[in-house]
Amino acid sequence: MAVIKIIDVSKVFSDARRKTSTTALANIDLTVDRNEFLCLLGPSGCGKSTVLNMIAGFDRPTTGTVSVGGGIVTAPGSDRGMVFQQPTLMPWLPVWENVAFYLNLRGGDSAERRRVAQRYIDMVGLGGFENHFPSELSGGMNQRVGIARALLMNPEVILMDEPFGALDEQTKMDMQEELVKIWQKNRGTIVFVTHSIDESLMLGTHVAVMSARPGRIRELIEIDLPRPRDPTSRQFNDYKRHLLSLLRPEPVAATS
Numbered sequence: 445m446a447v448i449k450i451i452d453v454s455k456v457f458s459d460a461r462r463k464t465s466t467t468a469l470a471n472i473d474l475t476v477d478r479n480e481f482l483c484l485l486g487p488s489g490c491g492k493s494t495v496l497n498m499i500a501g502f503d504r505p506t507t508g509t510v511s512v513g514g515g516i517v518t519a520p521g522s523d524r525g526m527v528f529q530q531p532t533l534m535p536w537l538p539v540w541e542n543v544a545f546y547l548n549l550r551g552g553d554s555a556e557r558r559r560v561a562q563r564y565i566d567m568v569g570l571g572g573f574e575n576h577f578p579s580e581l582s583g584g585m586n587q588r589v590g591i592a593r594a595l596l597m598n599p600e601v602i603l604m605d606e607p608f609g610a611l612d613e614q615t616k617m618d619m620q621e622e623l624v625k626i627w628q629k630n631r632g633t634i635v636f637v638t639h640s641i642d643e644s645l646m647l648g649t650h651v652a653v654m655s656a657r658p659g660r661i662r663e664l665i666e667i668d669l670p671r672p673r674d675p676t677s678r679q680f681n682d683y684k685r686h687l688l689s690l691l692r693p694e695p696v697a698a699t700s
């Protein structure tokens with residue numbers, strides 16, 4: 445069943461001061477079903493974040509519609525949790541209060557908020573660090589805090605914008621494994637932006653390959669690989685070859 449529906453969406457950014465405009469997206473159609481893990485893959489500047497921001501409700505399409513759970517998106521909402529490349533934590537709050545941030549906004553019993561937060565802290569493997577402050581944690585651990593905070597909202601969809609982009613290779617692989625485990629356990633729908641072919645193949649049930657600006661969906665591919673995925677397997681590399689060919693610049697027609 446479709447949770448996210450993007451229908452004929454274009455996005456033009458206008459700069460009144462410079463009197464210029466940029467067509468970031470042109471006529472995008474994309475459907476994401478419940479429990480899918482969709483990776484949006486494409487070169488820098490092709491509009492991946494723009495698509496995610498429109499699903500999140502941070503931005504509006506110039507034409508076309510984006511809907512989540514049957515309703516047209518007009519603003520951010522608690523049905524969509526966002527995880528950014530930099531985890532945007534409150535440095536003055538300990539881990540557990542960062543994770544419980546949205547519960548804190550609602551008020552209520554502190555012991556109960558702490559209990560709920562602990563569940564998600566344990567889920568992302570941060571048990572024992574509840575009372576640490578973000579400055580006392582590594583980049584990967586802070587990113588786990590951001591993921592726990594998004595999971596706690598129990599949103600319909602989780603939107604992730606290159607969440608592991610700033611991490612070293614080893615931490616990135618650990619986090620990918622962890623995220624897949626959490627997704628397998630909780631299910632739910634994830635849209636994950638990346639420019640890494642390997643990352644998209646390690647994670648996605650589907651990969652939507654975007655073309656360079658103006659962004660379009662070149663192909664939506666279902667990834668039929670067993671988990672845990674083996675990046676050295678023949679099937680993995682068959683997909684990789686195909687994705688590479690899609691990401692190569694489209695040939696320009698020759699002129700005489």
Ligand SMILES: Nc1ncnc2c1ncn2[C@@H]1O[C@H](COP(=O)(O)OP(=O)(O)OP(=O)(O)O)[C@@H](O)[C@H]1O
Nearest residue numbers: 457466468487488489490491492493494495639657
């Ligand atoms: N607020 C904005 N105002 C003007 N132009 C914008 C704005 N946001 C994005 N753009 C332009 O839209 C295009 C797509 O940007 P976007 O950030 O969505 O790409 P991306 O694929 O996520 O890139 P990257 O992988 O480098 O983060 C780019 O040309 C960018 O300059």
